Amino acid sequence: MIAILDYEGGNLASVLRALDHTGFDACITRDFETIRRADHVILPGVGAARATMHHLRARGLDKLIREEVIGGGIPFLGICIGVQVIFASSEEEEAECLGILPGSVRRFPSVFAGEQLKVPQIGWNQVRFCRPHPIFSGVEDGASFYFVNSYYPVPASEELVYAKTTYGVEFASVVGKGNLVATQFHLEKSGVPGLRMLENFCRWDGSLC
């Protein structure tokens, strides 16, 4: 069973539909026992970092994610806002986040190299792999994925960066450590390569060798 964390964020059902389509058994849940027993856990969503953190804390999910999901070795996938809240803090309303990975989240500049940069970034952009990861299996390096984001993750160490994307600035579009992996783009809305990465995650045992 794959647990999609229910925290009143948007977009939960589209991840569920994508998993249904690929044939995996999943549910949207906030029940601690279900999450503890899950084979995989996904934190998806669109929205703001502060509101997301508020909902996670109100349900005690922040502690559960940190201590029993990540700490317990369950493969964990963050998507979009789910990548942003795993860092220590976000520039977005100066939100304090989960602090699972060292680093922060910054807003795209509205002007870059003299050119106006539209914020949020909306559309398909290329994801270039920096190093192998089990969820990349069968996905072409440089394939395009669907992004909707005003903020981007800035990990404290290059060792956490698995893929990069350029939108004015070059930023980390896939980050990970151990049994945790997170994508800034929407796997569930990125066509065939997105579904493939989602399937790879669902087959992943959380180890990196």
Add this chain to the structure above:
Amino acid sequence: MLTKRIIPCLDVRAGKVTKGVAFQGNVDVGDPVAMAKHYYEQGADEIVFYDITASHERRDIMIDVVASVAREIFIPFSVGGGLRTLSDMRRVLLAGAEKVSIDSGAVRNPDTIRQGAKAFGRQCIVLSMQVKRVPCTPNIPSGYEIFIDGARTATGLDAIEWAQRGEELGAGELVVNSIDADGVKTGYDVDLTRRMAEAVGIPVIASGGAGEPSHLYDVFSQGNADAAIVASMIHFGTYSIPEIKDYLHRRGLPIRMV
């Protein structure tokens, strides 16, 4: 680098695609779910549905269509047509659409844009506008006026000013439909699109007038559009999405190839 998006548009009335279609192969012509799936597999970057069902009670059919589409395609899609209230928008988003498109309803009640952006995030709110060339006047300094209700009713609003107001109110993207270019197949209104792209800081989606791949090239390269809507040029089988994308890619534009 962000790619230029190609967005097929399907007009749906009472659960069926209305414009004539001449698909080759085994696509169930007129079925919005089958057509959306076909375009998804062909490499569409996004899909737009306009519900042109007249009567209110039949809108439930559109919700069923949205829910079925959401189970079959895994790219973003938006739904527009007759959405007036927050609860109209919420139903469509909960059924699986990524975005809602508002048009005449936003002109009548601009606060709809603000409310929608606050409730669902601005990336969900697409402001669609029907624009016609008119003589420049003090009220319409750009020479482009907003029309509503299927291009029948003039509003006295300047199109550029309305676009900027829409952005301020919280629209995440703009669809700019040229009434003059629509259905004529002689190309998008490149001047209008470029002026919109210069006037706002959100993505601009050109609509109306596409008849051949070079029209998309022009509106992307000279009109600075972020995306372009295509309808009859693909619905009638004159061109396929891969053909259009190949053409644009060969001419050097950033295009998502699948």
